[in-house]
Amino acid sequence: MTSLLQFSFSPVAGHPRRRRQQQRIVASADRQALFSRIAPVYDNLNDVLSLGQHRIWKRMAVDWSGAKEGSNVLDLCCGSGDLAFLLSPKVGVDGQVTGLDFSREQLVVASSRQKMQSKACYRNLKWVEGDALDLPFSDCYFDAITMGYGLRNVIDKYKALKEVYRVLKPGSKASILDFNKSTDELRTSIQGWMIDNIVVPVAAGYGLAEEYRYLKSSIQEFLTGEELEHLALKAGFSSAKHFEVGGGLMGNLVATR
Amino acid sequence: MVRGSRVVEIISKTLSEMLVCPLSEQPLRVCEKSNSLISHAIGVSFPIVDGIPCLVPRDGEIVETDSDRTAADAKTDHKTAQE
Numbered sequence: 001m002t003s004l005l006q007f008s009f010s011p012v013a014g015h016p017r018r019r020r021q022q023q024r025i026v027a028s029a030d031r032q033a034l035f036s037r038i039a040p041v042y043d044n045l046n047d048v049l050s051l052g053q054h055r056i057w058k059r060m061a062v063d064w065s066g067a068k069e070g071s072n073v074l075d076l077c078c079g080s081g082d083l084a085f086l087l088s089p090k091v092g093v094d095g096q097v098t099g100l101d102f103s104r105e106q107l108v109v110a111s112s113r114q115k116m117q118s119k120a121c122y123r124n125l126k127w128v129e130g131d132a133l134d135l136p137f138s139d140c141y142f143d144a145i146t147m148g149y150g151l152r153n154v155i156d157k158y159k160a161l162k163e164v165y166r167v168l169k170p171g172s173k174a175s176i177l178d179f180n181k182s183t184d185e186l187r188t189s190i191q192g193w194m195i196d197n198i199v200v201p202v203a204a205g206y207g208l209a210e211e212y213r214y215l216k217s218s219i220q221e222f223l224t225g226e227e228l229e230h231l232a233l234k235a236g237f238s239s240a241k242h243f244e245v246g247g248g249l250m251g252n253l254v255a256t257r
Numbered sequence: 258m259v260r261g262s263r264v265v266e267i268i269s270k271t272l273s274e275m276l277v278c279p280l281s282e283q284p285l286r287v288c289e290k291s292n293s294l295i296s297h298a299i300g301v302s303f304p305i306v307d308g309i310p311c312l313v314p315r316d317g318e319i320v321e322t323d324s325d326r327t328a329a330d331a332k333t334d335h336k337t338a339q340e
Contacts, residue, residue: 096271107309126272129311134279136312141275 028102028155034211035079035153036105041206043080043109049199050246054082057177057250061146062086064243064254065175070094071143076132076164077101077150081110081125083177087146089121098137100130132160137167145174151253152178152222161235161255168257174237179215180244180251181222187248192216194249228253268308278303279312295320 038045046054062083067073071091075084078099087097101107107127114125130136132147132154145164154160164174182188195216203212223231225242228251232240237255244251273287278296285294285303293302294310301317303310 098272098275102313104306104309104311108307111307111309126269127309128272128276129306129309129313129316130279131313134314136276136279136285136310138275138277138282 031153031155032102034214035101035103038208038211041208042106043082045203045206045208045212046082048202053246057245057252058082058086058148060245061148061175061177061252062090064173064252065144065146066173067091067095067144067146072096072141073098073144073146074137074142074167075099076135076145076147076160077153078110078127079103079106079148079150081113081127083146083148084110084125085113085117085122087144088125089119091121091124093121093124095124097125098128099125100128100132100135102129102131104129133163135163135167139166140169141167143169143172145172147174147176147178149178151176151228152218157223158231158235161232161237164255165236165257170257172257174253174255174257176228176253176255178251178253179219179222180246180248181219181224182248183224183226184248191219191249195219225251225253268305268310272310276310276312279314280317 035042065073065087067087067090069090069092072095073087073091075081075087075097078084078101081099084097084099091097099107099110101110107129111127114122114127128136132150133156145168147164151157151160168174179191182191195212199215200209200212203209225244229240229242232253232255237257240253240255242251242253268287273285273294276285276294277283278285278298278301280301281296281298283296283298285296288295288302291302293304294312295302296317300320302320303312303317305311
């Protein structure tokens, strides 16, 4: 059975730039399919694999975003909505939270979770299926943006950061939480060991071993904190700072437009 | 236009007003008939499924122009008349 993780780079004739564009489309579709497959158990696995710690990191990400009562905020690559559901009470009934993701299955889970909420503030949540590289929003629209475990999965991180910059109001912040690609060899080894010996076996219990094996290569291909800071500045942000959390396993980039 | 149409209620007026075409960044129009968001700037429609607007660029479909519709309508009318 062909693994979803083998990005099928089938030969494409023509100009090298067109071939690269075709390859990117195929890779993006593979990742979309991956996240759609894990959607039903995504929340449960996050809890199990991080021993519930992901909830703390996500609260920190929301605090760093600067979202407050009445804010109009975007949760990019929202998945099943963890960050969006933290933002919702924070911005309150006068605020607005838009959750955007490219996986319909994840959005269906998010929407179902919203229907189970009884508090009035959760009515401020809206879901949009969209592409982080071509956001369906006007320039300078949002007071704050969060992105949890999304940047590592987009096929063009620079373009994604430029889009985040474009739709942010001047002076506002983007708070981007993800795995930390450490420059420390020991920490990298520990992270790799944990994925191989804890994450993948646990995911295998849900029939998703291949999907979670993707995690290790995606971290290897990701950027270090310093590289993320430089990329954010290149994308136009006036300042960018990367904070290590979770004992250095995770990192949160805070970029100000 | 019927007030409080099902399409607008499903996706909420707020959402329909805040969204723009992901390709042209121009405003979108809600089309109740096709349950979609139309980008007139580039002639593309994006579906709304279960109240969630689908604005991934590749979800867009080329819409018929008014002249195309007129020609198609005329063809259908002529065929009906012949039958």
